[in-house]
Amino acid sequence: MSDRKYNVLVLDDEKFILLTVSACLKNGPFQVTTADHAEQALDAFKQKRFDAVLSDIMMDSVDGFKFRDMIRNYNKRIPIIFLTSLMDDIDNSLINQIMKDSYSYYLNKNFTRTSLLEKLDQVVRAYQAQNEISQLEKKIESDLELAAQVQTAMLPPWIRFTECYEFSFIYRPLFKISGDLFEWIPIDPQSCLCVFGDISGHGIHSALTMTAVQSILKQMITIHAPDELRPDRILRQLNDFFCEKLNMCSYMTCLIGIWNFRDNRLIYHNAGHPDLLCFHAETGEWFDPNPRKRGSLPVGMLREADYLESNNVELEFADDTVFLAHSDGLWDIGTHPNDQAGVDVKTFQQLASAAVKDNYVVEIPFRLSGALEQIGYDTPMDDYSLFALKKLSSEVGRTIFLRQIPPDMASIDRATQEAAEFIEKQLHSEELAGRVEILLSEFLVNIFKHGLGNYKKATDVIAVLIKGVEEGVNVTVLDRGRFWENGDEDSTEEVDQLLAELSRKKAESGRGIPLIRKLSPQISRRHLCGLNETIFTVKYENAEGREERDR
Numbered sequence: 291m292s293d294r295k296y297n298v299l300v301l302d303d304e305k306f307i308l309l310t311v312s313a314c315l316k317n318g319p320f321q322v323t324t325a326d327h328a329e330q331a332l333d334a335f336k337q338k339r340f341d342a343v344l345s346d347i348m349m350d351s352v353d354g355f356k357f358r359d360m361i362r363n364y365n366k367r368i369p370i371i372f373l374t375s376l377m378d379d380i381d382n383s384l385i386n387q388i389m390k391d392s393y394s395y396y397l398n399k400n401f402t403r404t405s406l407l408e409k410l411d412q413v414v415r416a417y418q419a420q421n422e423i424s425q426l427e428k429k430i431e432s433d434l435e436l437a438a439q440v441q442t443a444m445l446p447p448w449i450r451f452t453e454c455y456e457f458s459f460i461y462r463p464l465f466k467i468s469g470d471l472f473e474w475i476p477i478d479p480q481s482c483l484c485v486f487g488d489i490s491g492h493g494i495h496s497a498l499t500m501t502a503v504q505s506i507l508k509q510m511i512t513i514h515a516p517d518e519l520r521p522d523r524i525l526r527q528l529n530d531f532f533c534e535k536l537n538m539c540s541y542m543t544c545l546i547g548i549w550n551f552r553d554n555r556l557i558y559h560n561a562g563h564p565d566l567l568c569f570h571a572e573t574g575e576w577f578d579p580n581p582r583k584r585g586s587l588p589v590g591m592l593r594e595a596d597y598l599e600s601n602n603v604e605l606e607f608a609d610d611t612v613f614l615a616h617s618d619g620l621w622d623i624g625t626h627p628n629d630q631a632g633v634d635v636k637t638f639q640q641l642a643s644a645a646v647k648d649n650y651v652v653e654i655p656f657r658l659s660g661a662l663e664q665i666g667y668d669t670p671m672d673d674y675s676l677f678a679l680k681k682l683s684s685e686v687g688r689t690i691f692l693r694q695i696p697p698d699m700a701s702i703d704r705a706t707q708e709a710a711e712f713i714e715k716q717l718h719s720e721e722l723a724g725r726v727e728i729l730l731s732e733f734l735v736n737i738f739k740h741g742l743g744n745y746k747k748a749t750d751v752i753a754v755l756i757k758g759v760e761e762g763v764n765v766t767v768l769d770r771g772r773f774w775e776n777g778d779e780d781s782t783e784e785v786d787q788l789l790a791e792l793s794r795k796k797a798e799s800g801r802g803i804p805l806i807r808k809l810s811p812q813i814s815r816r817h818l819c820g821l822n823e824t825i826f827t828v829k830y831e832n833a834e835g836r837e838e839r840d841r
């Protein structure tokens with residue numbers, strides 16, 4: 291053992307035993323604190339850091355086992371050595387009761403100094419080792435948390451609205467960090483390159499490889515002109531990187547696509563990855579973009595592998611086409627830890643058909659993942675990711691207001707003002723515009739201040755969608771912060787009284803939720819696999835408002 295002193299707490303209602311133990315441990319590596327009743331021992335334990343506890347079993351006030359329970363309320367693993375001269379019965383009841391606790395030990399009161407020192411040395415060394423392992427585990431956990439934050443920061447935003455298209459994705463590591471790859475690189479305002487990959491293996495190795503591949507991809511884009519970009523060329527360079535730089539230590543399934551929303555053309559190449567799923571949003575109908583099953587080997591599996599232009603898939607698509615891409619970890623989600631069957635492909639395709647028909651694109655990955663959990667597919671066996679992409683609807687800007695908002699006060703103020711201007715211009719209602727502006731401001735600030743943690747405030751975005759309905763407007767807010775509960779529905783009079791009371795007190799906080807509920811008595815709130823969906827219905831206050839809109 292080291293040179294430092296180790297603190298030992300000794301409890302016994304016999305002063306003779308306390309003196310004997312103290313004498314045995316005198317001039318050794320142990321500093322002794324004695325107590326002759328449990329309350330005194332517990333007070334000492336709460337005030338000082340101990341490395342071991344010695345306790346009698348049979349005592350007048352509290353027996354040793356009850357004292358152990360008291361200690362375990364404060365420390366689950368500190369070693370407790372029971373000193374006793376009791377004889378055990380034929381069923382070993384005494385030993386069994388001692389051993390109910392994994393960190394309890396036994397020493398007969400006829401101990402010698404040598405046997406006492408040996409036992410203490412044994413249990414303290416074990417306790418030290420457990421503490422060191424625990425500290426190491428906490429350090430590894432902390433490092434993984436940091437690595438996960440760094441990896442998340444390197445990913446594109448979970449949603450993206452451009453002037454031509456919109457996408458969203460869900461990214462689910464199995465162990466904090468992931469080997470799944472998603473990279474989105476805009477080529478020009480009307481076209482983009484998307485790369486979906488799945489690095490072999492799990493954990494730190496695959497996550498580091500994924501980070502390296504992201505860097506390589508960004509370098510490729512900067513050194514090639516847009517008209518030189520082709521999926522097969524990119525795959526050849528990635529294969530060289532895996533084979534030469536990584537020495538074929540891992541491989542990656544990969545799907546690379548270049549979308550041109552000006553001409554509604556897609557060119558993509560599949561290198562061993564699950565293929566794209568394509569649907570018509572108007573009907574929910576699925577169609578196969580690659581009926582000839584063109585494709586190539588995963589990158590990094592064979593140095594001589596060639597990625598031929600003839601294996602590219604070229605597709606002309608309709609405006610309403612929804613593209614879904616995913617990693618094969620999606621099929622490995624089970625209903626219990628030993629489930630080898632995974633997600634039923636037909637069930638997923640049916641769910642996807644319904645989801646693309648009835649929902650905004652930004653919700654689709656989260657809605658599908660949430661539905662799988664509801665069905666019982668809630669035990670992932672691998673990292674998985676799911677991505678949805680679609681050409682922006684022509685209704686956006688005319689009848690639909692759509693914004694992605696960085697969580698900062700300036701962006702929130704700007705977005706709420708733009709929302710009010712949109713409603714006033716499209717629905718011709720100043721009254722409705724003013725109330726929506728107040729509601730959005732209150733709610734978005736609530737998300738910013740209370741819903742998102744500090745890290746997400748720097749990296750996340752909030753989505754706002756507004757659409758006119760017969761009675762007013764529906765305001766949909768999508769965020770990934772903590773879930774906000776509606777609480778019990780108060781009457782209008784109760785809300786008015788609460789707001790009046792807060793105003794009298796000049797309260798700067800606490801007004802948000804009552805005010806939101808006054809502006810929108812009808813609120814729908816759901817949590818979709820990490821995504822909060824809140825829908826407010828803000829109605830015209832009177833018939834004149836509708837008539838003003840209709841004019």
